Amino acid sequence: MTHLLIQFVLALLATGGFSVIFRIPVRRIPFCALVGAFGWITEEIAVYYYSSPVFGCFIGACTVGLLSTLASRTLKDASTIFVIPGILCLVPGLKIFNTMYALLKGDIAEAAQIGTETLLMAGAIALGLLTIGAILRVFFALARKTVTLRDKF
Template identity: 40%
Template sequence: MNPFFQILTGFLGTVSFAILFEVPKKYYIWCGTIGAIGWGIYLAFMHFVNAPIAATFVASLALIYLSREASFALRAPVTIFLICGIFCLVPGLGIYNFTYNFFIGDSIEAAQIGVQVLKIAIAISLGISVGYELSPNCFYSYHRRKKLAE
């Protein structure tokens, strides 16, 4: 599938998720942009390295950085941008396939898919955890706001 089309659908999916969770309208474009950039980073990493776990980790790091930057710039909670942006990286199809194989009795296939889904979930959580540990001094918007206050 065309990468541009995938990034566009990532944007639209993220905005749809923001609408579903009643994010204020003024943040729709920001949420969609952050989600699309995260998905674009995932696609680019997969194109060059083809390692879904590492790609998910790197994209999660980028998403938390962008979410925190938007949070400082727009004076809004980080979770508004992060939860919507991370939507594209959640392994929904993997969870479905795991459940399907589990209930039809294909335990070996279910276990293989389940382990892969678990690795991706851990990569997402580690990326977010590492990103949250960054000091506010790492963010341009934080510096700009601090200078304006002085």
């Protein structure tokens, strides 16, 4: 639990750092940091229970997509602002390095293994964003339809 709490705080700070680098307005930074931190934490929890980094990335990306859409709807701002710093947290930086390291060692089998996993993780991030985007699009379309129908009758 303490471990998770420390991770949460670190992810908050890291996403906050990204938000400053990408020049997000000050009043939006707390929300961006929260989106990123929740994405990281859900990824960690998914990896802990299912021990698959690829699945973890997928769940993390779904969380980031969902939270950032909610934030952009409630705060009436472009959703890009919340998605970009949040997604950056999920990018497997250590895996990129390890792939390079294995390649330099001349261990092609290990490089191929880690490299494939890195690519799959990137794919999982993309898939997570796509899935949640498609689901939310359908959901909001249905919600709008319901509201229009209610107004009609």
